[in-house]
Amino acid sequence: MFNSLSEKLGNIANKLRGSARVSEADLDATLREMRMALLEADVALPVVRHLMSEVRERALGAEVAKSLQPGQVIIKILNDALADLLGGQRRDLNLSKIPSVILLCGLQGAGKTTTAGKLARLLIGQGKKVALTSVDATRPAAREQLQVLAGQVDVPYIAGDGASAAAMAKSAVKQAGRDGHHVLILDTAGRQVVDDELMAEIREVAGAVGATERLLVLDAMTGQTALQIAEQFHSAVNMSGCILTKTDADVRGGAALSVAHSTGVPVRYVGTGEKIDAFELFDPQRMAGRILGQGDVVGLVEKIQAGVDEEQAQKAADRLKKGQFDLGDFAEQLGQMQNMGGMASMLKMMPGMKLPQDALDQIDDKPIKRMQAMVYSMTPKERKYPKLMNGSRKRRVAMGSGTSVPELNRMLKQFAQMQRMMKKMKGGKGRRMLAQMMGKFGGMGGGGMPPGMPRM
Template identity: 95%
Template sequence: MFNRLSEKLGDIAHKLRGAARVSEADLDATLREMRMALLEADVALPVTRHLMNEVRERALGAEVAKSLQPGQVIIKILNDALADLLGGQRRDLDLSKIPSVILLCGLQGAGKTTTAGKLARLLVSQGKKVALTSVDATRPAAREQLQVLAGQVDVPYIAGEGGSAAAMARSAVKQAGRDGHHVLILDTAGRQVVDDELMNEIRDVATAVGATERLLVLDAMTGQTALQIAEQFHSAVNMSGCILTKTDADVRGGAALSVAHSTGVPIRYVGTGEKVDAFELFDPQRMAGRILGQGDVVGLVEKIQAGVDQQQAEKAADRLKKGQFDLGDFAEQLGQMQNMGGMASMLKMMPGMKLPQEALDQIDDKPVKRMQAMVYSMTPKERKYPKLMNGSRKRRIAMGSGTSVPELNRMLKQFLQMQRMMKKMKGGKGKRMLTQMMGKFGGGMGGGMPPGMPKM
């Protein structure tokens, strides 16, 4: 999401950053570029006008005129205006009531059922006791699909009883209370289009269960149509937030900017892929920084904390101190990187790492997976003592991992270089040695870049 907008606004911010003087004419030219970038990103015209007026009014103030780095101040103004447009401060869910009912609604095909599973997984990771239920009686197998998802994310599914959606919802809430669940996520029926019958049903369900959160699930790919859908649902049900799905396929991102500003309904989460863990909390401040190419350090740290097994990391650090780093540890570290979303996902969040989207799209994590496959095709003894490997062992490993002997030889050579350097890292020169190690490790796979990185 925001790939095109980020690329263009990032370029504008880069030009401004070093400017020692910014005249009113310079500012107007910059704002014209911004306006075109926003419209091309499918941001609604009234929203674009509001943002441009806001930035211009603040940028012509005394703060910029007195600054020694006016370009930097304008970037900060743009960052703050974008964050305000996206909803201001991050808003967490209200889960004070037990059970707290989170009602999901939206049109068919927006991804409500999948989102219910993803949200449940996220809340469980935060220590909440969660259950799922569906009151969708119109779409074939909707409840069965949610039951399967509940099993995948390891939460119970509660089958509500009753002749109407509201009755089924009431029954499910009572059962969730008896079972001691903290949160009940309630998936409702959708339609191809917004109609009175759908709105009446959702309104009845929300009233019947006293839903603490009413979240609209929107397909980011619908562009400006998402704004109309959001306005219709909000006027009928008074939504407390929305979840944008399929943002990995939406390079423009205009829906996010338009919906948050026009309806006042904050974006709470975004779906970033098909897998159940491809789901993120939405933070307007951090997203504004990412759009302007300033990275997201906090998001990167959170991704690392979520993706890294702390016990494994401590064990690896202890072995590293003792100079015992072997191929098994190496494969584990590669796996940890994959758990964090791969190289491209991490590079996008790093400040100062300005790569065009075309380059990010070329980043391939397959070499990392191939190296893991080679290591996992070895015996425990071979992982610990790589020098044991002769020609026949190498052929067996290459065949077992679907690679070739030359690939295996390259990987072993690079690993041995790493291992030698890590043994030297016990002294005060550790930091310098680590830098050299990373350079040598990448040297055979793309000019000093990590595996899978395109040559620039």
């Protein structure tokens, strides 16, 4: 999401950085570029006008005139205005009641049911005891789909009793309370279009269970139509937040800006892919920084904390210090990187790492997976002592991993170089040696970038 907008606004920000002087004419030219970038990103025209007015008013103030680096100040102003537009401060869910009921609503096809499973998984990771239920009284298949998802994320599915959606919801909430669940995620029925019957049903369900959170699930691909849908649901049910799905396919991102500003309903989460773990908390301040190419260090740290097994990492560090780092440890480290969303995902969050989107699209994690496959096709002894790898062993490993002997030879050679350097990493030389290691341990072809990185 925001790929196109981030590239264009990031380029504008780069022009401003370090500017010794920014005249009113320069500011007008910059705002025109920003306006075009926002409109092309499918941001609603009233929202664009509001943002440009805010930036211009602040940028013409005394703060910029007195600054030695006016370009940097204008970037900060744009960052703050974007963050305000996206909802201001991050808002966590209100889960003070037991059970707290999170009601999900939205049109059919927006991804409500999948989102219910993803949200459950995220809350489990926060130590919550979660249950799922569906109150779609007309589509048994929707209830069955949620049951399957509940099994995938290892949470109970509660089947509410009753002929109406409200009755099913009340029954499920009572059961969740008896079972001691902290949170009940309630998936409601959807329709192809917004209609009075759907709105009345959702109002009835929300009132019957006293939902602590009412979250609208919106398909980011619908563009400005998402704004109309949000306004209709909000006027009927008073939504407390929204979840944008399919943001990985929406390079423009205008829906998030338009919905948050026009309805006052903050974006709380975003779905970033099809996998059950492709789901993120939405932080307006950090997202604004990412749009302007300033990275997201906090988000990167959180991603590392969620994806890295601390015990494994400590063991690997201890073995590294002793010079015992072997192919098994190496494969584990590659796996940790995959758990963090792969290389492109991490690069986007690094400050100063402003790669064009077409370059990020070229980053391929397949070489990393192929390396892992080679290592896991070896015996534990072969991983520990790579010198055991003779011709017949290599043919066996290549066949078992779906790779070739030349690929295996390259990987073993690169690992041997890396291992030698790691043994030398002592004292003040460590940082320089690590830089050399990253240069030598390049892609499968042996370049100067990590595996899968595009050649620029």
